[in-house]
Amino acid sequence: MAAMSLLLRAAAAWGARRAAAGAAGGVRLAGAARLPGAVAPIRHSSHGKRMFIIKATSFYDSRFLNLLRFYIFLTGIPAALFITYVNIFIGEAELAEIPEGYVPEYWEYYKHPISRWIARYLLDPPEKDYEKAMALLDIEAKKTEMRLMELEARRLMRARGDGPWYHYETPDKNLTDDSLKATPDN
């Protein structure tokens, strides 16, 4: 212990001597980077000379980080507390075989209680989504069928000319005057 304090005191004295020699006009190395105001390693003294240290502003960066932390924690902390409460006091479901003659509700296929709650109160049962998709498909399929049949009917009526469509009104045939073509020598 005594040796340690002797060593430290010797180091401080050597440092002070070296700094004094440098400040008195010795050549200072260019790479000696030091904050202005810190002249020599001094213990138990007041601050060095008060300086106005010029550096780039950190106002915008720190404001951004503060705001980021604030808005993340504003909802993050209540969410984390709620989820921790649910996980500890309610707990996840256990896997079980489907009992005989029992049809589970559609939300009973999920493990986590929050997933079950969302499936039960917010989302539609998957059977309903399935049936809705099938209904849309059915409507579109019927529309396609109707359109194809209409095209076919149009084609046939245009070709055969015996249907209600593609009727073009022609003048009455009793109005035609056949006298010009009645005899072969006209």
Place this chain on the structure above:
Amino acid sequence: MPEDRDWEVYKAPPTRTPVPEKSTSLPNPVHIFQAAFSYVFDRPVTFFREWIERQHAKNKFYYYHQKFRRVPDLSECMEGDYLCFFEAEAQWRRDRMVDQEIVAIVRERFAACQQREGPNQFQNCAKEMEQLVQVTKAYQDKYGDLGAHGNARTCLMKQKHRMIEERKAQENADQ
């Protein structure tokens, strides 16, 4: 809490630790470290976990694996019956997911066997290796090069081509 593996399937090898014979009177530092670890980490954590499980046990509820009814396959659907196509497609996708899980389980079993046996794996894991080869070959045959947009229709067409090739090969073999 991660579940333990199924001890029936992935058997732990029998322990063969020899009975130690103490030759010094110094305490074994390993025992000290084990005791320290147990008191500092193991006991508090286990106590907390058991407290949590006591809270869970107050209201238990269960979840089930959904069983889907089988619907007519794509090969049994009439042409233009889009509803039948939709249901067959949904069933095919569910079956593909099940097959992917089966392959993953078989692969996991083989990896566990490898890890367990270490240098003896080539002799002792032959059954698992055979099973993995068969399962992956079957999966590749059925769902193999369908691509990202593979659906029930492309899978059926692949099956049709496979059967045609088989028939051609048989005819060539007969000749």
